[in-house]
Amino acid sequence: MKVIECRNLDIRRGSCLVLSDLNLDIENNQFIGIFGPNGAGKTTFMKAVLGVIPTYRGYLSILGKSAKHAQKDIGYIPQYRDIQSFRLNGRDFVASSVRGHQWGLSFLTKNDFKNVDEALSQVQARDLANIPLNEMSGGQRQRLLLAQALLGNPKILILDEPFSNLDPKWVKVILSLIKEIQEQRQLTILLSTHDLNPLIHVMDQVLCIGNQHAVLGSVDDVMTSSVLTKLYGFPLQVVKADQHIFVTSS
Numbered sequence: 001m002k003v004i005e006c007r008n009l010d011i012r013r014g015s016c017l018v019l020s021d022l023n024l025d026i027e028n029n030q031f032i033g034i035f036g037p038n039g040a041g042k043t044t045f046m047k048a049v050l051g052v053i054p055t056y057r058g059y060l061s062i063l064g065k066s067a068k069h070a071q072k073d074i075g076y077i078p079q080y081r082d083i084q085s086f087r088l089n090g091r092d093f094v095a096s097s098v099r100g101h102q103w104g105l106s107f108l109t110k111n112d113f114k115n116v117d118e119a120l121s122q123v124q125a126r127d128l129a130n131i132p133l134n135e136m137s138g139g140q141r142q143r144l145l146l147a148q149a150l151l152g153n154p155k156i157l158i159l160d161e162p163f164s165n166l167d168p169k170w171v172k173v174i175l176s177l178i179k180e181i182q183e184q185r186q187l188t189i190l191l192s193t194h195d196l197n198p199l200i201h202v203m204d205q206v207l208c209i210g211n212q213h214a215v216l217g218s219v220d221d222v223m224t225s226s227v228l229t230k231l232y233g234f235p236l237q238v239v240k241a242d243q244h245i246f247v248t249s250s
């Protein structure tokens with residue numbers, strides 16, 4: 001089943017054409033790593049899928065619906081969400097997004113709290129329920145953001161650079177958690193990153209975005225010197241060694 005379908009899609013931010021003539025299909029239960037230079041349009045693409053940026057031309061279908069109508073099927077962790085200074089404890093923080101589509105604090109039912117506790121269990125964070133956010137590590141807060149994204153049983157998870165502030169050990173921990181949840185719930189995952197190496201054994205395909213274009217395929221097909229040189233707009237070399245990928249401009 002097609003989860004995301006783009007046909008001749010153009011996406012603009014203001015007067016700038018960020019993505020042009022995008023054609024791609026993403027199937028159900030796929031883990032997609034999104035890669036590309038700064039400012040290429042990774043966040044823009046993810047926000048178009050989320051239905052918060054309008055598309056300019058072409059066709060975009062999410063789970064057979066318009067992006068706006070599919071919003072309830074998507075869990076999202078935005079880039080740079082700084083929750084460090086929040087005075088809430090872990091459980092209240094996750095609970096605060098139970099009715100994410102409503103303004104202000106809302107009354108939560110017993111069933112809502114049951115769902116919050118299930119989400120905390122799923123990300124192995126029951127022990128964080130009563131701890132204030134400002135006393136947690138970055139990796140612990142990342143678990144709570146993941147718990148929030150899982151509320152409402154989404155079919156798609158969009159994670160915008162979820163590892164940017166984590167050390168390699170925490171990247172591994174959070175990534176295994178995401179993979180486990182994906183397999184259990186048969187989710188489609190879009191995860192953007194500037195380092196694909198931790199994802200190599202976890203993702204099904206790479207979506208590389210650059211120079212207004214995007215290429216979707218296996219790591220072997222996409223992470224090549226010729227594809228990256230085209231998308232980055234200057235000569236790049238890709239070296240694969242010891243199950244790692246090195247991208248270099250020399």
Ligand SMILES: Nc1ncnc2c1ncn2[C@@H]1O[C@H](COP(=O)(O)OP(=O)(O)OP(=O)(O)O)[C@@H](O)[C@H]1O
Pocket residue numbers: 013014016018036037038039040041042043044045
């Ligand atoms: N709110 C906005 N209004 C106008 N242009 C924007 C806006 N946000 C981003 N842009 C532009 O859209 C382009 C794509 O930005 P985007 O944030 O999607 O890139 P990215 O690939 O996610 O970058 P990074 O890896 O640095 O996070 C950039 O040229 C950026 O300047």
